[in-house]
Amino acid sequence: MSIAEEQGTTTKGTLYGVGVGPGDPELITLKALRVIRDVPVLAWPAPLEGESMARTIAADHLDGHHKEIPIRMPMEVARFPAQQVYDTAAVEIAAELDKGHDVAVLCEGDPFFYGSFMYLFGRIAEDYPVQVVPGVSSLMATAAAIGSPLASRNDVMTVMPGPIEEDLLERRLTQVESAAIIKVGRHLPKIRRVIERLDLMNEARYISHATMENQVVSSLSEVDLEKAPYFSMILVHKRGEAWK
Amino acid sequence: MSIAEEQGTTTKGTLYGVGVGPGDPELITLKALRVIRDVPVLAWPAPLEGESMARTIAADHLDGHHKEIPIRMPMEVARFPAQQVYDTAAVEIAAELDKGHDVAVLCEGDPFFYGSFMYLFGRIAEDYPVQVVPGVSSLMATAAAIGSPLASRNDVMTVMPGPIEEDLLERRLTQVESAAIIKVGRHLPKIRRVIERLDLMNEARYISHATMENQVVSSLSEVDLEKAPYFSMILVHKRGEAWK
Numbered sequence: 001m002s003i004a005e006e007q008g009t010t011t012k013g014t015l016y017g018v019g020v021g022p023g024d025p026e027l028i029t030l031k032a033l034r035v036i037r038d039v040p041v042l043a044w045p046a047p048l049e050g051e052s053m054a055r056t057i058a059a060d061h062l063d064g065h066h067k068e069i070p071i072r073m074p075m076e077v078a079r080f081p082a083q084q085v086y087d088t089a090a091v092e093i094a095a096e097l098d099k100g101h102d103v104a105v106l107c108e109g110d111p112f113f114y115g116s117f118m119y120l121f122g123r124i125a126e127d128y129p130v131q132v133v134p135g136v137s138s139l140m141a142t143a144a145a146i147g148s149p150l151a152s153r154n155d156v157m158t159v160m161p162g163p164i165e166e167d168l169l170e171r172r173l174t175q176v177e178s179a180a181i182i183k184v185g186r187h188l189p190k191i192r193r194v195i196e197r198l199d200l201m202n203e204a205r206y207i208s209h210a211t212m213e214n215q216v217v218s219s220l221s222e223v224d225l226e227k228a229p230y231f232s233m234i235l236v237h238k239r240g241e242a243w244k
Numbered sequence: 245m246s247i248a249e250e251q252g253t254t255t256k257g258t259l260y261g262v263g264v265g266p267g268d269p270e271l272i273t274l275k276a277l278r279v280i281r282d283v284p285v286l287a288w289p290a291p292l293e294g295e296s297m298a299r300t301i302a303a304d305h306l307d308g309h310h311k312e313i314p315i316r317m318p319m320e321v322a323r324f325p326a327q328q329v330y331d332t333a334a335v336e337i338a339a340e341l342d343k344g345h346d347v348a349v350l351c352e353g354d355p356f357f358y359g360s361f362m363y364l365f366g367r368i369a370e371d372y373p374v375q376v377v378p379g380v381s382s383l384m385a386t387a388a389a390i391g392s393p394l395a396s397r398n399d400v401m402t403v404m405p406g407p408i409e410e411d412l413l414e415r416r417l418t419q420v421e422s423a424a425i426i427k428v429g430r431h432l433p434k435i436r437r438v439i440e441r442l443d444l445m446n447e448a449r450y451i452s453h454a455t456m457e458n459q460v461v462s463s464l465s466e467v468d469l470e471k472a473p474y475f476s477m478i479l480v481h482k483r484g485e486a487w488k
Binding site for chain 1: 263265266268269270271272273274275277278354355356357358359362365369374375376377378379380381383384385387388391392393394395396397398399400401402403404405407408412416419420455
């Protein structure tokens with residue numbers, strides 16, 4: 001029992017959104033490790049069945065002292081009424097914060113870069129203190145794995161989620177020097193169609209599971225159109241080797 | 245002397261581009277620390293006089309065993325014939341790689357996200373093995389410091405360097421849900437003009453020195469137009485609190 005609890009004047013706990021990096025457990029930061037070690041409660045997203053990627057990344061640093069709150073839902077949230085899952089998780093997390101317990105939500109990559117953390121953030125930030133520990137994003141990890149700069153000098157770079165409409169994707173790709181298309185998954189046939197139409201096949205690289213043991217890097221022409229996982233990415237850099 | 249050197253068949257060393265994160269020394273990764281510990285030679289960018297930010301971030305982990313190669317130039321490279329500096333540094337680094345010594349270049353943020361590492365990469369990657377250790381980018385660190393998501397759901401997000409032309413900046417800002425304008429520096433008056441014209445002042449936040457002790461976060465209307473440092477950033481998120 002904390003001093004605050006003994007005095008009956010419990011201070012609210014802090015919610016931490018902790019980026020644990022893109023997959024390689026070595027790409028976690030010292031700050032993420034410190035926060036994870038210090039909090040009594042962890043929450044983590046996971047599929048309906050099976051392991052949480054974010055928890056797996058941090059697993060070597062967990063010593064069994066945490067209460068853990070799983071947040072389970074299908075990988076492709078768009079197909080699913082996810083609001084209720086976040087509502088339930090937010091209530092459970094808030095109950096811990098009310099007791100004065102800090103809670104760390106483990107987030108793949110970076111919490112604020114297209115991360116599901118923001119759905120908890122939106123439900124909790126008005127009533128409780130929130131801090132975000134930025135992490136190595138899959139965007140930077142992908143460029144490192146491919147061995148090619150994301151952007152340089154005065155390049156304009158655009159990040160586009162795979163689900164956006166085909167004509168919008170085509171217009172934006174036409175306009176920029178560098179682009180990352182994220183959340184590729186089942187949208188790969190559409191994305192490949194656009195890239196072929198713009199004659200950018202040679203400038204495009206496909207990657208899935210960046211920095212993990214099952215990482216795949218390939219040219220776009222060699223990818224099975226039906227088998228791209230949700231967490232795959234396509235990088236297009238028109239200036240090619242112009243950084244030399 | 246290594247076995248290879250004894251046998252007169254020296255294997256080339258590897259060049260590592262090591263992201264050390266945005267400024268807070270706790271935002272360095274375990275992998276960056278391991279590579280730094282294991283290599284015999286470090287190189288780091290620095291201003292003509294004074295300390296290297298990248299080296300300062302890693303300083304607590306340096307034990308004096310490294311040979312160090314400073315790469316000194318003015319902060320705003322565009323004003324300066326930088327090519328010769330990189331040519332000289334590449335020759336010095338290549339001489340170490342030829343001896344079989346691995347060399348780690350310390351990079352603020354992430355090496356491949358608008359980093360000066362790519363100028364060394366372009367000079368060395370054809371002849372020597374190169375590996376990049378991705379780091380926490382100032383982009384993600386800035387969003388964490390501001391306490392507001394960079395992008396979510398199907399947002400299109402664009403990154404624009406401050407030096408691009410005013411009309412291009414305006415067109416791109418019109419088109420996207422979320423934007424980061426990096427390398428603000430002396431381009432702030434132009435950038436603010438565009439943001440005012442598009443009526444986005446309430447959606448814009450200014451930050452400099454993210455995660456460092458001298459971090460500044462403010463609304464754009466409160467920033468001194470003449471005093472923005474080169475490493476400052478403006479985030480614009482049109483959907484505001486739409487992640488709730």
